[in-house]
Amino acid sequence: MNANKTSDNLIVREFTAPKQIKLFTSLQESQISGQLTFTDPIQGNEWHLYLYLGGIVYGTGGIHPIRRWQRNLITNLPQIPFQLSTLQEELTERDADLSNNIWEYEQLSHWVEQQIITPQQGSNAVLFVLSEIFFDLTQAKQVICRLNQNNILAPKIEPIEAKELINLNQQVWQTWEEAAVADRQPDLAPVILQPKELQKKTSISAYQSLCKLLNGNRTLRDLSVQLKTSPIQVVCSLLPYIQSGIFGLVGVPDLLELLTSSNGIYEDGSRPLIACVDDSLMISHMMEQIISIAGYRFVAINDPTEAVATLLARKPDLIFLDVVMPQISGYDLCAQLRKYSEFDTTPIIFLTSNSGIVDRIRAKMVGSTDFLKKTVDADELLEKVVEYLP
Secondary structure, eight states, X not given: OOTTOSXXXXXXXXXXXXXXXXXXXXXXXXXXXXXXXXXOTTTOOEEEEEEETTEEEEEEESSOHHHHHHHHHHHHOTTSOOOHHHHHHHHHHHTOOTTSOHHHHHHHHHHHHTTSSXXXXXXXXXXXXXXXXXXXXXXXXXXXXXXXXXXOOOOSSOOXXXXXXXXXXXXXXXXXXXXXXXXXXTTSEEEESOHHHHHHHSOHHHHHHHHHHOBSSOOHHHHHHHTTSOHHHHHHHHHHHHHTTSEEEEOOOOHHHHHHHTOTTOOXXXXXXXXXXXXXXXXXXXXXXXXXXXXXXXXXXXXXXXXXXXXXXXXXXXXXXXXXXXXXXXXXXXXXXXXXXXXXXXXXXXXXXXXXXXXXXXXXXXXXXXXXXXXXOHHXXXXXXXXXXX
């Protein structure tokens, strides 16, 4: 590619680390700023890298930008809750282009400026995105590259050196090649194809755990974040079952596509709103994913001291309430809510590990409607939702 022009197109087969280094070294030496777009003509995927004086400011695109954003927050910015329904509303207000997710970089920059996250956390979040994109570029059989020097993203977080990024990605890519799984795309989701065969090979508890984990809604990358490991370790642990045909790898839509397709008969404003008051971000994330995919709106409240005000403002149709929380217990909070006419008949379901007779009596006395085990099971959760919502 001639780095001085804005309309060059370059077809690259097997975009390996040496080819990547050659391209980005040329761009760096020429101090190029602009948008570098890579298209996979076979799969139809597209990625955008934003350069500033040869450094990489940010990257967007791919097939699962929202899933990647969720993984990024959980991994690098745990203080920022990921709420899919809230994100959908924000992106609609911004009229954001999901095929070119500059809003992510704007959000990260804003958080750094407001000292909500540290500059180092901002850099880690940028590196996370670029690492996934460079892996996907390496895995693509062929890419078409073009440069647009008119589309510039000014850096607000320290740009990433391309050579350092490429070397890190090469180490990851080599582990996939050495494990003979370089053809397994990390954006695919494992599913159980032969449940009876799996039952024969595992214990009852292991089988039940695998059914919950491999439900077709989580990609290999999603599972790696949930299990706090790497995608290569996930795929290698599943490989014997994949090779025997017990498990399969399937493509899945991005999270907002799931939310849009599962809205059912409800328009946005009329879909039932479900609230969860729980100081655990992990529980909130799990419940939101299950509830949003089922087609309901969701609001998470992680600070119990703000629960009453938030619930009065949002007026949910169903409330899940953790029993054990700092500063105020679920029992006390439930009793407070029942004093408001807005919550006279609202179903309030306790999330708890204790559901003995004493707990149930105390719960009824403060106005609780029902119990749900704190180790959230998707089927049990949705059964409760269907039971108490029209």
